[in-house]
Amino acid sequence: MAGTRTHADEAREEVVEAALARLGLDAKARLLAGQDMWTLPGLPEIGLKSLVMSDGPIGVRGVRWTADDPSVALPSPTALAATWDPELARRAGVLLAQESRRKGVHVLLAPTVNLHRSPLGGRHFEAYSEDPYLTGLIGAGYVKGVQSGGVGTTVKHFVANDAETDRFTVNNLLSERALRELYLAPFETIVENAHPWGIMTAYNTVNGTTMTEHRYLVNEVLRGEWGFDGFNVSDWTAARSTVGAIEGGLDVAMPGPDTVYGAALAAAVRDGKVDEATVDTAVRNVLRLAARVGILEGAEPVVTELPETVDGSELAREIARRAFVLVRNEGALPLKPGRVALIGAAARDARVLGGGSATVFPSRIVSPLDGLTAALPEGTLTYAVGAAPDTELSVFDPGFELCAICRDADGNVIGSDSAPGGQLKWMGPSALPEGVTYEQLHTVEVTGTFTPRESGLHAFGIQGIGTFTLTIGGTTHFDDVQNPAKDDPFITFFGEPTPRAQAELTAGEPVDVSLTYVVEPPEGLTMRAIIFALAHQEPQRDPDELIAEAVAAARDADTAVVVVATTERVESEGFDRADLRLPGRQDDLVRAVAAANPNTVVVVNSGSPVELPWRDDVAAVLLSWFPGQEGGAALADVLTGAHEPGGRLPTTWGSLTDAPVTQVVPSDGELPYTEGVFIGYRAWEKEGRSPSYAFGHGLGYTDWTYESVEATGTTVRVRVRNSGQRPGREVVQVYLAPSEPDAERPARWLAGFAGVEAAPGESAEVTVELPRRMFEIWDEMTMSWSLVKGSYEIQVGRSITDRRLTATINV
Secondary structure (H helix, E strand, O other), rough: OOOOOOHHHHHHHHHHHHHHHOOOOHHHHHOOEEEOEEOOEEEEEOEEOOEEEEEOOOOOOOOOOOOOOOOOOOOOOHHHHHHHOHHHHHHHHHHHHHHHHHHHOOOOOOOOOOOOOOOOOOHHHHHOOOOHHHHHHHHHHHHHHHHHHEEEEEEEOOOOOOOOOOOOOOOOOOOOHHHHHHHOOOHHHHHHHHHHHHEEOOOOOOOEEEEOOOOHHHHHHHHHHHHOOOOOEEEOOOOOOHHHHHHHOEEEEEEOOOOOOHHHHHHHHHHHOOOOOOOOOOHHHHHHHHHHOOOOOOOOOOOOOOOOOOOOHHHHHHHHHOOOEEEOOOOOOOOOOOOEEEEEEHHHHHHOOOOOOOOOOOOOOOOOOHHHHHHOOOEEEEEEEOOOOOOOOEEEOEEEEEEEEOOOOOEEEEEEOOOOOOOOEEEOOHHOOOOEEEEEOEEEEEEEEOOOOOOOEEEEEEEOOEEEEEEEEEHHHHEEEOOOOOOHHHHHOOOEEEEEEEEOOOOOOOEEEEEEOOOOOOOOOOOOEEEEEEEEEEEEHHHHHHHHHHHHHHHOOOOOEEEEEOOOOOEEEEOOOOOOOOOOOHHHHHEEEEHHOOOOOHHHHHHHHOOOOHHHOEEEEEEEEOOOOHHHHHHHHHHHOOOHHHHOOOOOOOOOOOOOOOOOOOOOOEEEOOOOOOOHHHHHHHOOOOOOOOOOOOEOOOOOOEEEEEEEEEEEEEEEEEEOOOEEEEEEEEEEEEOOOOOOOOOOOOEEEEEEEEEOOOOEHHHHHOOOOOOOOOEEEOEEEEEEOOOEEEEEEEOOOOOOEEEEEEE
16 A cells, blocks of 8 residues: 555665674664664664654754754644645655754654644644644655655654643543544555655553554554555653564664663563564664665665755745634734734744744744834834733743853863753763763753843742752752652653742843752653753733733734734643633733724734634734744734735634533543544534634635536536735635435545635636545444445535535545
8 A cells, every 4th residue: 555666675675684684683672772862773784874863843853952953943733734735744844854964863753643632632733633634645745755855754643642641651442433534544644645664653552552562553554454664663761561562563662772672672582472583574674764764785775866955944934924824804914004013922032833842943033023023114113012921930031141061970070061041951872062971970050141131030940850059149049859740751851940049130230040950860760861941030020010011002003913822831742731721811911902902913823722712802813823933024924915824724723612522631541532533623513513713714815706616526626716906825625525414424524625826816726636535434343444325515615614615426
């Protein structure tokens, strides 16, 4: 199913087999275990270089998690999916391959193609959509782009890793039909259409078997039915059993050096618990990957001619404006000439990406304030902070100028590195400063100055666990142990900072700061890593006073633009959301500004749905997602009308009260997917509930007339006309609805889509081929796909609820 092998593939296989034959058991077992956080060992005896992996999906971090090694930061995956453009996703992948090569990375740990099962999923910004078909096509475009640059991908997290609560231990209980029709479907689409070189298996358990040991889903479905021939790597620390993992089809256990493979795997073979041929199969998969990316001597890499160089900043800006979804517009956009009041903390300190392992450090960030200041005539823009979303300390605040000093147990300096913002994430030996080893390292001191931009009482604190000493302005405020608060190490390391000091500071006057960490690996954790941060919070003013200032600014302006946002404590890896509300007093801010200025535009800076209780009281609502490093410039492009907002919703937006699927917290370790195949818009329609904004919805700056639809077999031709006054792009969406209602099937589902551009008055035609799978269901009796014959209505329109034309076909 994944495709037939070419002559070049066969030549690589010969090199792989020859290399495998020269390896002994210990070397083979060692190759399947990470040698550190991000790499596999090289084996010079067979001409194999060390394989380097790096987190994505919106940038390439490399092995050093530091702002000193910057990365291009593209918009979030939800933003990329909002473009409804697999070709644009391919171009994003080409750029990320370029970034990977620049950083010496062979395999990108992306894309994430889990589904938005419930709006409470805390990591949904890192996945694409609630719809498996849209997810699969965007993911396939992304994989094609990355691998066209000679870099491997690992499609993740296989499978049903659709929430974060108890993700290490949860047993997700799914019907075979739901697995096949929803959760496996994007992976299958990508394997069939993009031939990925890697898959990452998830932490969670599915129907009683942990995914790193799931022989049925990995060996029988992924490899057997679909023909996947790439390597299968565990999510970090997910592998728990030597025998279970290797028998279950797991090729590589990460990170190292302490894993269930390596010496433990060699011992299991010698003890007769594992057949060496099973180990050979895994090694063969890893060597095939090495051959494909060009690090196995004698094997020609898959890509010998690289794509043309991509301008990362320009592409980031293009994707952002193409992703912005205008969900409401009562004539406020594009902005008309006049005075603009820009309001919101996130307008000044932009949140451009989600939290957790997806984090990268761009060389620059264009905030909405930056973008509009550059785009609008001088003197026409004012700014007010309004009600800030943050109620806690933040890491990487502006104003710090710091370095990291490494000392041994005698206090001797053994190395140093810069530490922009006071955040250190040294994961593995290769991330340490030159000349420093974990064996020597006793303390790390982050030290330098902090220059406040506001006068008043500033708070400082610590993110991380271990023994710390915090000194501000020569006064030691904390000298003790900070203990973990959660079982999930991601929450422990990346969770809410703990306040430890307060200091009265004057704007513009630097103060000395120092945070010293004693290097003692936390009990129970095998990863060699230095992860901590100096956190900070600006003086806290009365929210009512800040809102009053924003109202005054809005009243004096022709248009008020309010930027509201989530925070890293709302959307991040490691935890799910408790609600869908905007944090802090932001809802109050919007209401107050809208009451003062009826021409209020709200920009929603979140990676996934939030409730918008004021949405009918404002003139326009624009969803910007996490827009990447050029988000502010792209926002200015769209608000001023230089470009239209091009996005359509990849996920339904509505209130938590009305959301049909909300259970993400396991009971007794189990989370039943009782909704079956009804998630997202399928569930909203089944329950007869109206969301705030429907799947597929999105407005532009022109109008479209749907003129005709013609269905010939499974080929659908649609003619549309740009009936507005501006050039524009439309996403023609095709839904398939059985003519005979069936309670076990959705009322309708996305079956195809196509983008089209046209000038004012111009018409255009698109052709959409409906895949056979759209007419099939998974039959749990025969355990196979079954074509459901009968009459179907082809419904064409602008969203799941805005359907303009119909045609009927019989299959």
